Amino acid sequence: xxxxxxxxxxxxxxxxxxxxxxxxxxxxxxxxxxxxxxxxxxxxxxxxxxxxxxxxxxxxxxxxxxxxxxxxxxxxxxxxxxxxxxxxxxxxxxxxxxxxxxxxxxxxxxxxxxxxxxxxxxxxxxxxxxxxxxxxxxxxxxxxxxxxxxxxxxxxxxxxxxxxxxxxxxxxxxxxxxxxxxxxxxxxxxxxxxxxxxxxxxxxxxxxxxxxxxxxxxxxxxxxxxxxxxxxxxxxxxxxxxxxxxxxxxxxxxxxxxxxxxxxxxxxxxxxxxxx
Amino acid sequence: xxxxxxxxxxxxxxxxxxxxxxxxxxxxxxxxxxxxxxxxxxxxxxxxxxxxxxxxxxxxxxxxxxxxxxxxxxxxxxxxxxxxxxxxxxxxxxxxxxxxxxxxxxxxxxxxxxxxxxxxxxxxxxxxxxxxxxxxxxxxxxxxxxxxxxxxxxxxxxxxxxxxxxxxxxxxxxxxxxxxxxxxxxxxxxxxxxxxxxxxxxxxxxxxxxxxxxxxxxxxxxxxxxxxxxxxxxxxxxxxxxxxxxxxxxxxxxxxxxxxxxxxxxxxxxxxxxxxxxxxxxxxxxxxxxxxxxxxxxxxxxxxxxxxxxxxxxxxxxxxxxxxxxxxxx
Numbered sequence: 001x002x003x004x005x006x007x008x009x010x011x012x013x014x015x016x017x018x019x020x021x022x023x024x025x026x027x028x029x030x031x032x033x034x035x036x037x038x039x040x041x042x043x044x045x046x047x048x049x050x051x052x053x054x055x056x057x058x059x060x061x062x063x064x065x066x067x068x069x070x071x072x073x074x075x076x077x078x079x080x081x082x083x084x085x086x087x088x089x090x091x092x093x094x095x096x097x098x099x100x101x102x103x104x105x106x107x108x109x110x111x112x113x114x115x116x117x118x119x120x121x122x123x124x125x126x127x128x129x130x131x132x133x134x135x136x137x138x139x140x141x142x143x144x145x146x147x148x149x150x151x152x153x154x155x156x157x158x159x160x161x162x163x164x165x166x167x168x169x170x171x172x173x174x175x176x177x178x179x180x181x182x183x184x185x186x187x188x189x190x191x192x193x194x195x196x197x198x199x200x201x202x203x204x205x206x207x208x209x210x211x212x213x214x215x216x217x218x219x220x221x222x223x224x225x226x227x228x229x230x231x232x233x234x235x236x237x238x239x240x241x242x243x244x245x246x247x248x249x250x251x252x253x254x255x256x257x258x259x260x261x262x263x264x265x266x267x268x269x270x271x272x273x274x275x276x
Numbered sequence: 277x278x279x280x281x282x283x284x285x286x287x288x289x290x291x292x293x294x295x296x297x298x299x300x301x302x303x304x305x306x307x308x309x310x311x312x313x314x315x316x317x318x319x320x321x322x323x324x325x326x327x328x329x330x331x332x333x334x335x336x337x338x339x340x341x342x343x344x345x346x347x348x349x350x351x352x353x354x355x356x357x358x359x360x361x362x363x364x365x366x367x368x369x370x371x372x373x374x375x376x377x378x379x380x381x382x383x384x385x386x387x388x389x390x391x392x393x394x395x396x397x398x399x400x401x402x403x404x405x406x407x408x409x410x411x412x413x414x415x416x417x418x419x420x421x422x423x424x425x426x427x428x429x430x431x432x433x434x435x436x437x438x439x440x441x442x443x444x445x446x447x448x449x450x451x452x453x454x455x456x457x458x459x460x461x462x463x464x465x466x467x468x469x470x471x472x473x474x475x476x477x478x479x480x481x482x483x484x485x486x487x488x489x490x491x492x493x494x495x496x497x498x499x500x501x502x503x504x505x506x507x508x509x510x511x512x513x514x515x516x517x518x519x520x521x522x523x524x525x526x527x528x529x530x531x532x533x534x535x536x537x538x539x540x541x542x543x544x545x546x547x548x549x550x551x552x553x554x555x556x557x558x559x560x561x562x563x564x565x566x567x568x569x570x571x572x573x574x575x576x577x578x579x580x581x582x583x584x585x586x587x588x589x590x591x592x593x594x595x596x597x598x599x600x601x602x603x604x605x606x
Contacts, residue, residue, distance in 0.1 A: 061359070104388070114382070115382050118351055118378075121350075121383070122351050122383055123355060124355060125352035125353060125354060125363075126356070127355075129355065129358075132313075152345075152348060158343070
C-alpha cells in the first residue's frame with residue numbers, strides 16, 4: 001500500500017471513528033485521532049498478523065496499552081477484516097463486546113487493557129516468551145505520553161533493557177495533551193527521548209502522521225540487544241480543525257453539527273488526497 | 277510454631293513434622309519444570325525467600341528475575357502466559373496482592389491467562405516485621421476479583437498437590453504459602469482436588485473449618501476436645517474460592533456449632549465466606565470466626581500472633597468450648 005493510499009485510508013478511518021463515537025455517545029475522540037495513523041501503518045504495513053493468522057503462535061503481537069483509544073483500534077481491525085464494520089454500531093451498548101477498552105472478546109485483540117501502565121510489562125513477558133521459544137515474532141505496544149506517569153512503565157522499561165529484548169517495540173503517542181491539559185503542565189515527563197535512552201532503549205523520533213517516517217522507524221531492524229522506542233509526535237484530535245490540540249476532546253463526543261463539520265473537513269481532505 | 281503441649285498432642289495423633297510448605301512448593305515446581313520447559317518461575321528479587329535458589333541454578337532459562345518490581349512481575353507473568361508459557365509469579369504475598377492488585381485483576385484475571393501467582397510468607401509468617409509485611413487482606417481482595425481460584429494448602433501433601441493442580445489449570449490460580457514447618461495431616465491415600473474440601477476428622481459436636489497453617493491447630497484442638505468427650509469435625513478448606521459449599525452446609529446441618537479458622541483478617545476471608553454460604557442456604561448454627569481482628573495487628577513470631585488471637589491449639593479449644601457452652605450440655 002502506498003503512502004497516498006494509506007493517507008486516504010486514514011481519512012476514511014477517521015470518518016468511521018467519528019461516526020462510531022457519535023453513535024455510541026461515548027469515546028476517546030482526541031487520542032483516537034492522534035494514534036490512528038500509527039495503527040494504520042502498523043496493521044497495513046508492519047504487523048505480521050491477519051484475521052487468518054491470528055491464531056498462529058508466531059504472529060506478531062500488538063498490545064494497546066493506551067486502551068482508552070480503543071475506537072481507533074476497532075476501526076482499523078474492522079477495516080482489516082477481523083470483524084464486520086457493522087458490529088461497531090454496538091459500541092458501548094448493553095452487553096455489546098465492543099466496550100470502551102480493548103478485550104480479548106474482540107477478534108484481533110491480544111489482551112484486555114485500559115488501566116494505564118500495564119501494556120509494556122505484558123509485552124516484556126511476551127517478548128521473553130518469543131525469546132525462550134526462539135520464535136520470530138515481534139511484540140509492539142502503544143503507550144500514551146500521559147500514561148508514562150505510571151511508574152510501572154519504568155519497571156518494565158528497565159526489565160526490557162536488562163533482558164536485551166530487541167524483539168520489543170514501544171510506540172509513544174506523543175500528543176502532549178492529557179485529560180487535564182498539557183502533559184508538561186500536569187506532571188512534566190519530558191524529555192522523553194533522553195529518559196528512554198537512559199533506560200537502555202534505542203529511540204527513534206518521528207512525525208506520527210507521516211507514513212514514510214513511521215514505516216522507516218518501525219521497519220528498520222533494531223539495534224542488536226536493545227528494545228526500540230518510537231516516539232511518534234502527534235496532534236491530539238488530528239484531522240479535525242476544532243479538535244486539534246484541544247484537551248477537552250480527550251473524551252469529548254461531537255454533537256450532530258460538530259460531526260457534520262468534522263466529516264465535511266475530512267471529505268475535503270480526502271478530495272485533496274485523491275488528486276495529489 | 278507449636279507449644280510443647282501442641283507437640284505432645286501431635287505426637288499422640290501420630291503426626292510427623294514435615295518441612296515448610298514453601299520448600300515443598302519450590303521442590304514441586306522444580307520437579308514439574310524439569311519435565312515441562314514451558315513452566316517458568318518469575319521472581320522479584322524473591323528467589324531466596326521463595327526457596328527457588330536451586331530452581332534458578334538447575335533451570336536458569338526457566339527463571340525470570342525482574343528485580344524489586346511486583347507490578348512488573350505480574351504483568352510479565354501475564355505476558356508469558358498469553359504466549360504459551362505456564363508462569364508462576366512468586367513474591368511475598370503482602371506485596372504481590374496489594375501493590376500488584378490491579379495487574380492481577382486486569383492482566384491475569386480479566387484477560388484470563390493461565391498464570392499462577394504464588395504468595396509466599398503469607399499471613400503473619402513475617403509477624404515480627406510489622407504490618408507492611410503481613411498479608412491479612414489477600415484472600416478478601418482476591419475473593420472479590422472474578423476468575424481466580426484461591427488455594428491455601430495446609431501441609432506438604434496439599435502443597436504438592438496444589439502446585440501440580442495449578443500447573444494444569446487453564447485459568448488463574450493464587451497459591452498462598454507460609455514458611456513454618458508443617459505437620460503432615462493426610463493419610464497416604466488422600467485425594468486432592470481444587471474446590472473440594474478434605475475432612476480430616478469426623479464429629480458432630482462442632483465443626484472446625486480451617487485453611488492453611490491454622491488447619492493443624494484445629495486438628496490438635498479437636499484431639500484435646502475429644503479427651504473431654506467433645507467430637508469435632510475438622511475440615512481442611514484448602515480452596516477458599518471456589519468454596520466447597522456442600523462441605524460447609526453439611527457441617528452446618530450436622531454439627532452443633534461451626535468455627536472457622538484462618539491466618540487472615542476476619543473481614544472477607546474464609547469465615548465470612550462460610551457464614552454467607554450458611555445464611556444463603558438458611559442454615560442457622562452457632563458460628564465463630566477465628567482470625568485476625570480489625571485492629572493494629574500485634575507483632576511477634578507467627579506462633580506468638582497465633583496464640584494472641586486464639587489461633588493456637590489452646591485458643592481454638594477454648595473457642596469451641598465457649599461456643600458449645602452457650603448452647604447447653606451435649
